[in-house]
Structures are given as structure tokens and as C-alpha cells.
Amino acid sequence: MFTKILIANRGEIACRVMRTAKKMGIRTVAVYSDADRDSLHVAMADEAVHIGAAPSRESYLCGDKILAAAKQTGAQAIHPGYGFLSENAGFARACDEAGIVFIGPPIGAIEAMGSKSAAKTIMEKAGVPLVPGYHGDDQSPAIIKQHADAMGYPVLLKAAAGGGGKGMRQVWSEKEFSAALDAAKREAMNAFGDDTMLVEKYLTQPRHVEIQVFCDNHERGVYLFERDCSVQRRHQKVVEEAPAPGMDPALRAAMGEAALKAAQAINYAGAGTVEFLLDIDGSFYFMEMNTRLQVEHPVTEMITHQDLVEWQLRVAANEPLPLTQEQLQIDGHSFEARIYAEDPDNDFLPVTGTLSYLDAPDEGDYVRVETGVRQGDEVSVYYDPMIAKLVVWGRDRDSALRRLQKALSEYRIGGMTTNLGFLYNLVSTEPFRAAELDTGFIEKHQSLIFQNSGDHLERFIPLAALYLALKQAQDAQALAPATDQHSPWNVADHWRTDGSRKHRFAINVHGEAHALLVEQTGSGAATRYKVTHAGKTTTLQGSLCGNQMVADMDGHRQKLQVNEDNNHISLYCFNHVLDFSRTLPDTGEADDQSLAGGLTAPMNGTLVAQLVSEGTEVEAGTPLLVMEAMKMEHTIKAPAKGTVKQFYFADGELVDGGALLVDFEVARAN
The missing domain is CATH 3.30.700.40 (Glycoprotein, Type 4 Pilin)
Incomplete structure (x- = not known):
């Protein structure tokens, strides 16, 4: 077993890995950017190495800097967490060449699943069921649109190299296709440096059910049952649970065996997740395989009483899997709710600021709080706006749900807007209690979730x-x-x-x-x-x-x-x-220059693209420009019919929240 590992990540996942490493007597090394100098994961580590400026492309995405830190500190292995370099085959290869163990799957497996298009080809040959779609090499917009037209709308555009909902767009009609493809390709290039796209038939009432698989280097593999991740917004998961409601033993076995078949097709080793779309008729289709630990892995740990990070470390050290399939059992039910700095009442736009007050529920056998922040920490524009993951366990779904509601009601965060109230309302709706789940849950039940405001x-x-x-x-x-x-x-x-x-x-x-x-x-x-x-x-x-x-x-x-x-x-x-x-009294010192007619930035971020030219007359709702913040794109649209007089920022420039973006002149009524 290793005596020292480096965690090539930040925030809650870095802290999560460190807790298991310390339990196993393994020393830990953190890496940090300028923005994270005083962060919790740095404080928890035995050692920490500075690797660059705040933007991830200058720090957490710099594999050479991370390898240098590992060599400097004598770390024998690197745990990539999730995101950043966790599914980067080039980084895994560089670790191998440097004689440092990459705590993840073989390089070939990462490469095989790194492209959604290639992955679907492999799964098709292995006999794993696929959603109808196009994932070919010809990436001309006309060819992609031709396949979309042939399948019939709605369709789903997805970045071949993507994940986490980035580079993904639902397209409901032919007239929306070109603009959606441009936006998806732009977001994919910004997030992954690769704008290769695939298009699939969009199932209107699917559930998102994923299987946790684990394989070792001794030709053994198991599945640790399933998680239901259907409750999403912007293709990002909000509430996850295990096991999936309504899953009968036969369907569980069929999906588990299909997931293992997918893993075996690429000679997999380590922790992986095979994601499926489960249709209302019980048919299921391969969606993608994530060659890393998932954000929602704690719900699997809660119902199996296994530490998946410990499993990762043992497999990476060439030990056999701790348990066989027959020894694995489901005990109870678990939920995970992702707590974000975002404004649900403003299209879930991310929020930045200081966590001036933070009071989490008491942790114990039934409640876990996975976080990488403390009171007084800043939620910055540079990284994902997740504050914490709230994980609960109960003897059945009803008792676990009651515990989740209580824990959410006891969570206190001050200094910024969060989604806590939204989460409580969501999990308290009757459709959620009745497990009437599908990937359109939030949109379908929006009136129920927001009705009490x-x-x-x-x-x-x-x-x-x-x-x-x-x-x-x-x-x-x-x-x-x-x-x-x-x-x-x-x-x-x-x-x-x-x-x-x-x-x-x-x-x-x-x-x-x-x-x-x-x-x-x-x-x-x-x-x-x-x-x-x-x-x-x-x-x-x-x-x-x-x-x-x-x-x-x-x-x-x-x-x-x-x-x-x-x-x-x-x-x-x-x-x-x-x-x-x-509201403080007006002392007469306010700036008399009205910004009426000007459009301001809804949050800190980067200007990605100007979509119209200065002097253009537009209709209400016309997209004017695109901003990127916290890994997501946000489109600024014309509030009314009018003329774009001037843009105040160029593509690639950083913008402060509230800054004037566009001089917009509203057309006069006739």
C-alpha cells in the first residue's frame, strides 16, 4: 500500500479522499491555486504545493505542475478526484512514464470512453443497448442536422468529449437546430478543447439510472447496484438516491450485468460508472461511462457500507477487490442533495461571495456533509459553485426522505443566495415523495416547487x-x-x-x-x-x-x-x-447617470461571444452575447425590441457582476 499520495483536485472531493487516506495511515499532499491558498483541503493535507494562478487552466489542469509537485514531495500515487484531469488519458500516461501510479483506470480504458462517439461504437459491438443516434466522424453541421431531421425532434446534442451537462443542448424543432449546435460546440470547445458532437434521439420521459462498477487487475469485477440521478437542471444532477425506486431484482441484475459487460469490453480496472437512460417501458440504453469516481458516490457507500475511495486505493495498489458480487447487499436507502451558491429564482444563475455564516446539520451514522468550505471562505467565479453535498440514510425511502427534509431545514448559509429553499421544496412535493421521477422532473413540477414563495x-x-x-x-x-x-x-x-x-x-x-x-x-x-x-x-x-x-x-x-x-x-x-x-435612505449621493437601456452582467464571468453586431436592430428575446461562469454558459437576450448601440467588453474579457455589458436602445412604440 502507498505511504503518500497527492490529490490533484480541490474542494470537497479533495477533502473526501484525504479522510479515507488518513484513516488508512496514508499521508496526503494537496495542490492549490492562488484562489485556494487558505482553503480547507490545503489545511487538511499533510503537505501542500502551490501550482499556479486561480484559473484552472493555469493550475489544476496543468499536469506538468502536478507531476512536479508529486516528485517534489515523494508521492507514490496521484488521485485525480473528479473533473479536471480525472479522465485525461494524456495525464494518466504522463504519470505512468514518471513512475507514479494514477489512481484510476488503465490508459486504454480512459481513451476508449473519452469520446462519447467511440464509446458508443465499442458498446454497440459489445452488445450493450444504445439510444438511436449519430456519432460519426463527419462533423459537418449539414450531416449532423440531416441525422437529427431523420430521427425526428426532439433530439439531444452532446459533446463527444464532454460531461457534467457542458456542450449539451435539447433541440425541440428544426428551426432551433443551427443555433443550438453553435452554442453546444462553443461550450464544448471552451470546456474540453474539443467541439466534436453527437446527436441522439431525445427520450421525453426517461429516468437517469447509473450503475457503480468496480474491477481489479485480477480479472474480477462487481457492480455495487444503482443510483437514480433523474432530478436534474441544465443536465446537471441536483438530487440523487440509491437504490433506484421501483427497481425489481430482474431489472437490477440486467442493468448490472450490462454495465459489467461494458467495463469488460475495455479491460477496465478501478471505479467506474455506467450511465443508462431507463425508459417508462423498462427498456434501458447506454448513455456513457465515466472512468472515475462520481460526485454522487456517497449514496452507494451508504447503502453498501463500503468506502469506495478505499477500494480505489487498494485496486491501484494491485490488491484484489474486497468483496465478491454475492457478498454485496443493499441496506436501506440514501439521498444526496447538492447545495449550490446559485439563485433558483433567477434561472439558477451561479452566485459568488463570502460564506459569512455556515451552520451545517450534525453529522453521524445517518447524516454526512461532504464539503470543502468553511465559514468565511469565498465562493469564486473560477470553480464550480457547489458548497456541499448533504447525504442521508434511512431504513427505507420514506424514512430517508424525512431525514433529508429535516437536515435541509437545519442547514444555514449566510452571505449569499443558495438553493437550500429550492431543494427543500423539491423533495417535499408529492410527486417526489411518490418517486414519480424522470429527467424533466423540475420543469414538469415547477409550479409545485415554487408555489409557496x-x-x-x-x-x-x-x-x-x-x-x-x-x-x-x-x-x-x-x-x-x-x-x-x-x-x-x-x-x-x-x-x-x-x-x-x-x-x-x-x-x-x-x-x-x-x-x-x-x-x-x-x-x-x-x-x-x-x-x-x-x-x-x-x-x-x-x-x-x-x-x-x-x-x-x-x-x-x-x-x-x-x-x-x-x-x-x-x-x-x-x-x-x-x-x-x-433599503437605506437616499442621501443624494447616488450617481445621476441612469443605466436605463443598458444590460448588465448577472454574475462575474467571462465574455465568450458577441452574437450580433453593433448597430443591429433586434426583436425581444434575441440572443445578444454569451457569458461563461463557473463552467456554464449564460445567454444575455434583448429585453425588448430595440437597437444594440455598443458592446463594452470584447470576447475573452473578464466581467464583474453588475458591470454594464451593452448599450441597448429600446425602440419607441408607434
């Missing part, structure tokens, strides 16, 4: 008003003279001679302004606050101690947590968080 505001805004009133009184008390506690100057209850004690607050919630009137009556423990908002009055009592607020609203007593950071306030209550800011 208005109800939440009606319930939470009075609580926000209570917090502001209590905080105002607390701040006033702190500034009062301490010489005489009985002095009237120390009274901070806003007493007035006319008996009316009213406060007016203005807050902003997701870009919407809300005016609040708070009338205070009584004093001391009997103080009451009547909050009027949008014509409705609510009576509250409460107290504030640190970040804990106790509120009694119309006889309903509850405990809430509050985090305030630079006027960004997060109010946590059970299964929801209200993020808001207090």
Missing part, C-alpha cells in the same frame, strides 16, 4: 420587520450612556410624548421593494409590535439575543436564527430562509 413572504416579512425593530432597539441601548441605568436617556423603546411609537422600514427581497410600518405598544416583556405590510396587519412579540430571535406571531411562538453581513440579512425558520436587505 408568496406564502413564505406573507409569513416571513412581518418577522423581518420584528427583527429590524428589535435590532434597532438593541443598537440604541448599546449606544446609551452607562452611568445611570435608570436615566430616561437609556430607554430605547422609542417612547414619544404623543404616545405613538411607529417605525418605518423599507426592505428589498429578491429585487422587490417592501414598505413596512411597525407600531410599538407596551414596554418591557409586554412590548408588542403591530406590523403592517401590503394592507395586512400582524401582531408580534419577541426578543433578540445574538443571532437567536424568539418570535410570537399571532400566538404562534417560534425560534429563528438570523445572520447579518454588510446589510445582507438572512432569516432562518425551519424549512425556509428569507434573504433581504434594508
Whole structure:
């Protein structure tokens, strides 16, 4: 067994690998970029080596720098995690030539599965069922479109070298095809340096079910059952579970054996995942094979009670698989929810910023929190916006789901918008509880997932008003003279001679302004606050101690947590968080230059492409430019009919969130 390994990755997967390595008595070496100098994975490692600037192409994608770090520290093996160089055959070959073990499959297996087109050809020869499609060498747009037209729409465009939903587009009609192909090829080239595409028939109600396989170097292979990863947005998984609901033993065996057949066809060794589309009639089709550890591997670990990273290390050290197929059993049910810094109410755009407050659920035998960040860390534009993976286990699906809901309700993150509330709402819908899963789940049930937003505001805004009133009184008390506690100057209850004690607050919630009137009556423990908002009055009592607020609203007593950071306030209550800011008075110092007619960047990122020329007249909804942030493309569209007067950034330039991108003149109504 190795005595020292280097982890060629960052964030939660680097921390995950280190935990197993330490358990096995193996020393660990981290690598880090400028942006990650003070990160958790660097702190956890026994040693750490700086490898370059923040952009991954200058650090985590530089195989020569990573190999130099391994040689410098005497690491005997390199674990690539997932993403970055994990499926890079050239890097695996360089490790082999340097005499350093690559903790992954053989070079030939990576090459075979590195191209989705080549992989489908191999699987077809091996007798693994395939989705109808075109994955040929002729990449002319006309040929690709010809095959799409012949299959009939909808179709799915996919980057041959891709993964993680990048370079992938659904095309619903012939007229959308050319623009979708251009966008998919551009995103694929940006992400993988390869814009080779394939096109498949798009199944309208498929489930995404994948099989975890493991092979050693002694001609033994097993499958560790399946995971259902159907709940996705933008082709990226959001909630995964194991085992897949409704999977009968015969179908499980058929899919497991097909996955092993796929692995054996390329002489596989190590951890791999064979992904299938499972249709409503029980037929399944090979989609791709990932020659690495998957993000969602913890749910498999929870139901098999096996450490897959330990298996990886043992296989890489040429040991046989720890268990046979007959010895593997499914125990209970597990879910994983991916927690991202993103705004579900704004098309899931990624969010950057500082994690000013972070309070995760307690971990134990039933709850795992896989993360690579701590309170005070920054979520930057350079890497994936995942904050953590929340993993739970239960004796059956219902009990595991209840545990997931509870853990999500207890997760507190402040300083930025996250998808926590969205995740809670999603897993609480009746279709999810009933396991009515397919890859269009979120789009299909959007009204259910987002239906409570208005109800939440009606319930939470009075609580926000209570917090502001209590905080105002607390701040006033702190500034009062301490010489005489009985002095009237120390009274901070806003007493007035006319008996009316009213406060007016203005807050902003997701870009919407809300005016609040708070009338205070009584004093001391009997103080009451009547909050009027949008014509409705609510009576509250409460107290504030640190970040804990106790509120009694119309006889309903509850405990809430509050985090305030630079006027960004997060109010946590059970299964929801209200993020808001207090609108400060206008002092007349604001810039008088209106940006009306200008389109601003929704997040930090890079300008990828200008899609129209300056001076062009466009219709509402016309794509104007494309930005890339956190590995995903985002298209900025014309808000109305008008003229593009000027672009303020060139292709390839970095753009700050909120920066003016386009001078856009709205056409005058006739």
C-alpha cells in the first residue's frame, strides 16, 4: 500500500479522499491555486504545493505542475478526484512514464470512453443497448442536422468529449437546430478543447439510472447496484438516491450485468460508472461511462457500507477487490442533495461571495456533509459553485426522505443566495415523495416547487420587520450612556410624548421593494409590535439575543436564527430562509447617470461571444452575447425590441457582476 499520495483536485472531493487516506495511515499532499491558498483541503493535507494562478487552466489542469509537485514531495500515487484531469488519458500516461501510479483506470480504458462517439461504437459491438443516434466522424453541421431531421425532434446534442451537462443542448424543432449546435460546440470547445458532437434521439420521459462498477487487475469485477440521478437542471444532477425506486431484482441484475459487460469490453480496472437512460417501458440504453469516481458516490457507500475511495486505493495498489458480487447487499436507502451558491429564482444563475455564516446539520451514522468550505471562505467565479453535498440514510425511502427534509431545514448559509429553499421544496412535493421521477422532473413540477414563495413572504416579512425593530432597539441601548441605568436617556423603546411609537422600514427581497410600518405598544416583556405590510396587519412579540430571535406571531411562538453581513440579512425558520436587505435612505449621493437601456452582467464571468453586431436592430428575446461562469454558459437576450448601440467588453474579457455589458436602445412604440 502507498505511504503518500497527492490529490490533484480541490474542494470537497479533495477533502473526501484525504479522510479515507488518513484513516488508512496514508499521508496526503494537496495542490492549490492562488484562489485556494487558505482553503480547507490545503489545511487538511499533510503537505501542500502551490501550482499556479486561480484559473484552472493555469493550475489544476496543468499536469506538468502536478507531476512536479508529486516528485517534489515523494508521492507514490496521484488521485485525480473528479473533473479536471480525472479522465485525461494524456495525464494518466504522463504519470505512468514518471513512475507514479494514477489512481484510476488503465490508459486504454480512459481513451476508449473519452469520446462519447467511440464509446458508443465499442458498446454497440459489445452488445450493450444504445439510444438511436449519430456519432460519426463527419462533423459537418449539414450531416449532423440531416441525422437529427431523420430521427425526428426532439433530439439531444452532446459533446463527444464532454460531461457534467457542458456542450449539451435539447433541440425541440428544426428551426432551433443551427443555433443550438453553435452554442453546444462553443461550450464544448471552451470546456474540453474539443467541439466534436453527437446527436441522439431525445427520450421525453426517461429516468437517469447509473450503475457503480468496480474491477481489479485480477480479472474480477462487481457492480455495487444503482443510483437514480433523474432530478436534474441544465443536465446537471441536483438530487440523487440509491437504490433506484421501483427497481425489481430482474431489472437490477440486467442493468448490472450490462454495465459489467461494458467495463469488460475495455479491460477496465478501478471505479467506474455506467450511465443508462431507463425508459417508462423498462427498456434501458447506454448513455456513457465515466472512468472515475462520481460526485454522487456517497449514496452507494451508504447503502453498501463500503468506502469506495478505499477500494480505489487498494485496486491501484494491485490488491484484489474486497468483496465478491454475492457478498454485496443493499441496506436501506440514501439521498444526496447538492447545495449550490446559485439563485433558483433567477434561472439558477451561479452566485459568488463570502460564506459569512455556515451552520451545517450534525453529522453521524445517518447524516454526512461532504464539503470543502468553511465559514468565511469565498465562493469564486473560477470553480464550480457547489458548497456541499448533504447525504442521508434511512431504513427505507420514506424514512430517508424525512431525514433529508429535516437536515435541509437545519442547514444555514449566510452571505449569499443558495438553493437550500429550492431543494427543500423539491423533495417535499408529492410527486417526489411518490418517486414519480424522470429527467424533466423540475420543469414538469415547477409550479409545485415554487408555489409557496408568496406564502413564505406573507409569513416571513412581518418577522423581518420584528427583527429590524428589535435590532434597532438593541443598537440604541448599546449606544446609551452607562452611568445611570435608570436615566430616561437609556430607554430605547422609542417612547414619544404623543404616545405613538411607529417605525418605518423599507426592505428589498429578491429585487422587490417592501414598505413596512411597525407600531410599538407596551414596554418591557409586554412590548408588542403591530406590523403592517401590503394592507395586512400582524401582531408580534419577541426578543433578540445574538443571532437567536424568539418570535410570537399571532400566538404562534417560534425560534429563528438570523445572520447579518454588510446589510445582507438572512432569516432562518425551519424549512425556509428569507434573504433581504434594508433599503437605506437616499442621501443624494447616488450617481445621476441612469443605466436605463443598458444590460448588465448577472454574475462575474467571462465574455465568450458577441452574437450580433453593433448597430443591429433586434426583436425581444434575441440572443445578444454569451457569458461563461463557473463552467456554464449564460445567454444575455434583448429585453425588448430595440437597437444594440455598443458592446463594452470584447470576447475573452473578464466581467464583474453588475458591470454594464451593452448599450441597448429600446425602440419607441408607434
